Amino acid sequence: MNDPHKPHPTPKQYVQIAIVLGVLTAIEVALYYTEDIVGIFTDPLLMILAIGKFVIVVGWFMHLRFENKLVNRFFVGGMILALFLFAIVMLERASGNYF
Amino acid sequence: MSDHGYPHEITGVETRKLGMWVFLSTEILFFGTLITTYLIFKGRSFDGMRLEDVYDIPFTSVSSFVLLMSSLTMVLAHNAIEKSDQERTNIWLLSTALLGAVFLAGQIYEFTEFYHKGFTLDVNIYGSTFYVLTGFHGAHVFIGVVLLLILWGIGVRQEGLSLEGGMNLEFIALYWHFVDIVWIVLFTVVYLI
Numbered sequence: 443m444n445d446p447h448k449p450h451p452t453p454k455q456y457v458q459i460a461i462v463l464g465v466l467t468a469i470e471v472a473l474y475y476t477e478d479i480v481g482i483f484t485d486p487l488l489m490i491l492a493i494g495k496f497v498i499v500v501g502w503f504m505h506l507r508f509e510n511k512l513v514n515r516f517f518v519g520g521m522i523l524a525l526f527l528f529a530i531v532m533l534e535r536a537s538g539n540y541f
Numbered sequence: 542m543s544d545h546g547y548p549h550e551i552t553g554v555e556t557r558k559l560g561m562w563v564f565l566s567t568e569i570l571f572f573g574t575l576i577t578t579y580l581i582f583k584g585r586s587f588d589g590m591r592l593e594d595v596y597d598i599p600f601t602s603v604s605s606f607v608l609l610m611s612s613l614t615m616v617l618a619h620n621a622i623e624k625s626d627q628e629r630t631n632i633w634l635l636s637t638a639l640l641g642a643v644f645l646a647g648q649i650y651e652f653t654e655f656y657h658k659g660f661t662l663d664v665n666i667y668g669s670t671f672y673v674l675t676g677f678h679g680a681h682v683f684i685g686v687v688l689l690l691i692l693w694g695i696g697v698r699q700e701g702l703s704l705e706g707g708m709n710l711e712f713i714a715l716y717w718h719f720v721d722i723v724w725i726v727l728f729t730v731v732y733l734i
Contacts, residue, residue: 453620460613464606471602474733485734492729495609496722503616504718510554513562520566524573531577 448508459502466495561712565719572723575677576730579670587665595660596732597651604647605728608682611640612721619714627701630710631693637717638689641682648679671731678727681720688713 451459470491477484501507506514552559618633652672655661662672692713696702702710 450620450623453617456613456616456620460610463609463612467602467606467609470729470733471598474598488729488733492725495725499612499718499722499725503612503721504715510552512552512554513559516559516562516566517569520569524569527570527573528577528580531581535581 450505450508451502456503459498463495463498466491557709557712561715565715568719568723572674572678572726575670575674576726579674579731582667582670585667587667589664589668590658590660591667592655592660592671592731595655595658597654598732600647600651601728601732604644604651605724607640607647608644608721608724611637611644612718614640615714615717619710622702622704622710625701627696630702631696634689634693634696634710638686638693641686641689641717645679645682645686648675648682652676675727675731678720678723681723685713685717685720688716 470488473480473484473487473491480487500517506517550556614633614636618630618637621627621629621633660668662669692702692710704711
């Protein structure tokens with residue numbers, strides 16, 4: 443069930459969230475063009491920004507933070523399985539066994 | 542959907558809604574597999590062109606922004622139907638479908654440009670993984686646009702939608718936001734990193 447203690451955002455708050463998403467996207471693009479200055483921090487920063495945008499859309503637009511724990515478990519479970527698969531394949535890639 | 546629970550369901554969640562989330566969970570694995578496959582070949586040397594030789598970051602950035610804003614219009618449609626504001630629901634639904642169509646048009650234009658520049662589906666295995674990954678995402682956007690238009694058509698014909706129907710606005714909204722979060726990952730992994 444939805445958590446009655448956490449009211450859904452208002453339309454004005456949704457617009458504010460969208461502005462934040464737009465600003466984060468602009469920062470991502472700016473980071474891409476300033477890679478020479480930012481250096482080795484570029485890729486980690488891009489990943490952090492993408493994760494931030496992902497969490498905002500899932501939490502607020504998809505209302506996952508207001509949802510039943512079971513729903514959260516299914517979504518997070520899918521994420522964990524996908525990341526597990528990714529980790530296994532990348533380890534194999536690094537070992538040079540198959541790829 | 543309304544804030545009351547579903548005590549008659551063992552899980553406490555409406556079964557259709559739970560089914561939708563389980564479906565999205567399997568979609569995470571689907572795209573997770575495609576992204577992993579793409580990353581295996583990213584950064585390796587192959588004969589032929591690479592994406593870095595042909596892509597246009599400003600263009601793709603605008604496309605990404607358009608898709609992000611379609612998530613805003615989608616959530617505003619959901620908010621409007623919760624308040625039984627049918628007029629705004631229809632406006633926001635149609636806006637979402639139009640923004641999705643703009644994103645798709647951008648992707649078709651981008652693919653056509655890449656093709657003419659020589660970055661084709663069979664240029665090398667890296668090219669193949671790029672087109673399969675972004676193409677499947679585009680197919681999901683297309684399905685989403687069709688579903689939105691069908692829902693909008695039902696709303697116009699029946700003079701209003703409800704959150705109780707089989708083809709429910711909330712489920713399509715969940716699907717649409719999912720398509721958006723996949724693109725958030727793809728934009729970073731494929732284009733920016």
